[in-house]
Amino acid sequence: MPACYTPAPALGAPQAGTQTGTHVIVPGETIYSLARHYKLTPMAIAKANNVGLDHHVKIGDRIVIPGGKAVAAIAPAALAPRPAQQQAVQPPAQPGQRAAAPKPENVAAKPVAAPAAPQRVSQAEPVATANIATPAADPVEEKPTGTANSTSFRWPVRGRIIQGFGPKASGGQNDGINVSVPEGTPIKAAEDGVVAYAGSELKGYGNLVLVRHANGFVTAYAHASELNVKKGDTVKRGQVIGKAGSTGNVTGPQLHFEVRKGATPVDPAQYLGG
Numbered sequence: 001m002p003a004c005y006t007p008a009p010a011l012g013a014p015q016a017g018t019q020t021g022t023h024v025i026v027p028g029e030t031i032y033s034l035a036r037h038y039k040l041t042p043m044a045i046a047k048a049n050n051v052g053l054d055h056h057v058k059i060g061d062r063i064v065i066p067g068g069k070a071v072a073a074i075a076p077a078a079l080a081p082r083p084a085q086q087q088a089v090q091p092p093a094q095p096g097q098r099a100a101a102p103k104p105e106n107v108a109a110k111p112v113a114a115p116a117a118p119q120r121v122s123q124a125e126p127v128a129t130a131n132i133a134t135p136a137a138d139p140v141e142e143k144p145t146g147t148a149n150s151t152s153f154r155w156p157v158r159g160r161i162i163q164g165f166g167p168k169a170s171g172g173q174n175d176g177i178n179v180s181v182p183e184g185t186p187i188k189a190a191e192d193g194v195v196a197y198a199g200s201e202l203k204g205y206g207n208l209v210l211v212r213h214a215n216g217f218v219t220a221y222a223h224a225s226e227l228n229v230k231k232g233d234t235v236k237r238g239q240v241i242g243k244a245g246s247t248g249n250v251t252g253p254q255l256h257f258e259v260r261k262g263a264t265p266v267d268p269a270q271y272l273g274g
Contacts, residue, residue, distance in 0.1 A: 025061040032263050038065055043201060052202055054175045054258075054265065152273045153190035154237060156221055157181045157244060157255050165267040175265035176220065176258030183225060183253040185244040189235040190219045190259075190272075198230050205256070206247025211235060220258035223248050 023034060031053065035042040046053050048064045057063065163178035193211040196218065200207045207224035225245025235241055246253045259268040 021065045021067075023063045023065050025057045025059055025063060027059055029057065030263055031055065031057060031063075034063060034065070040066065043197065047201060047203075050203065052204060151215060151217065151271055153217075153219065153259065153268070153271045154188065155272055156187050156190050156219075156257050157185050159185070159255075162254065165265075165269065175260075176256055177268050178250075179255045179257065181244045181253060181255060183243075183245055185253070185255075186240045187221050187224060187242045187244055187255060189237060189239045189241050190257075191217075191237050193219070193235055195229045195231050195233040195235060195241075198227050198233075200247065204249040206250070207242065207245070208248075209241050211241070216262060218260040218262075220256070220260070222256035222258075223250050223254055225253075 023038075031045050031051075032042045034040075035045055038045075042053055044066055045063065046055065048066045049055075157179050159179040159181035161177055162180045163174050165174055165177055168174050187209075189211055191211075191213050193213040195209060196212045197208065197210040202208055205222040207222075207227050209221045209224065209227060209229060211219050211221075213219065221242065223245055224242035225247060227242040229235060229241045244253055244255050250256075257268055259266050259271050
């Protein structure tokens with residue numbers, strides 16, 4: 001995001017008046033995999049923790065899960081030791097370890113083994129698409145077939161790039177590019193797809209649209225002055241989906257544009273033609 005964004009607040013600060021539970025992050029988990037596991041939207045989890053969709057969770061973070069009933073299925077006490085167990089059990093000779101370790105520890109360590117962690121992540125990789133992705137579509141979203149050479153997107157707007165992808169001079173990371181354009185400039189879909197989110201509930205982004213594409217990519221368009229689409233709409237490449245503005249934590253009219261391969265932000269420049 002642009003340099004004027006405020007730092008994301010610490011995780012685990014639930015919104016007042018909501019019933020919540022706590023989930024301790026283990027290897028391979030993301031906000032999107034948690035959303036799939038607890039049958040929530042990534043946006044709901046991000047809001048409960050006062051962070052953005054682009055927030056990278058770390059092992060050991062305590063994540064607030066809205067509606068605490070689902071959390072009882074996997075207690076934090078069972079999840080927290082897993083990273084240490086996997087590191088301690090894997091390197092030594094396993095026959096001796098199995099004989100010495102109590103049976104519950106061996107059982108707890110197995111779900112964190114290398115084959116299991118990727119499975120949980122692969123079920124909900126795309127940004128904010130948990131509600132619209134079908135099981136048959138999950139493998140496509142997990143392993144996009146497009147590459148920088150075979151996939152290209154059109155520019156959503158034409159203007160001057162005021163913030164590029166990568167580390168920001170003021171600290172932090174910009175997961176997309178920011179293009180300065182006049183207020184009201186039409187924002188056009190970078191490729192055919194389905195609107196996964198359209199709203200202004202994510203702090204700092206203002207009016208935001210997320211579009212899920214058939215090849216497993218997701219594009220994001222933030223700071224719009226108005227939106228012309230809603231969740232579930234099918235859009236075509238070049239279709240106007242909103243108008244540029246200065247909503248969210250920015251000081252002038254611009255578009256923040258992201259390209260995500262699954263859940264991983266990539267430099268849009270390698271996919272934009274012209």
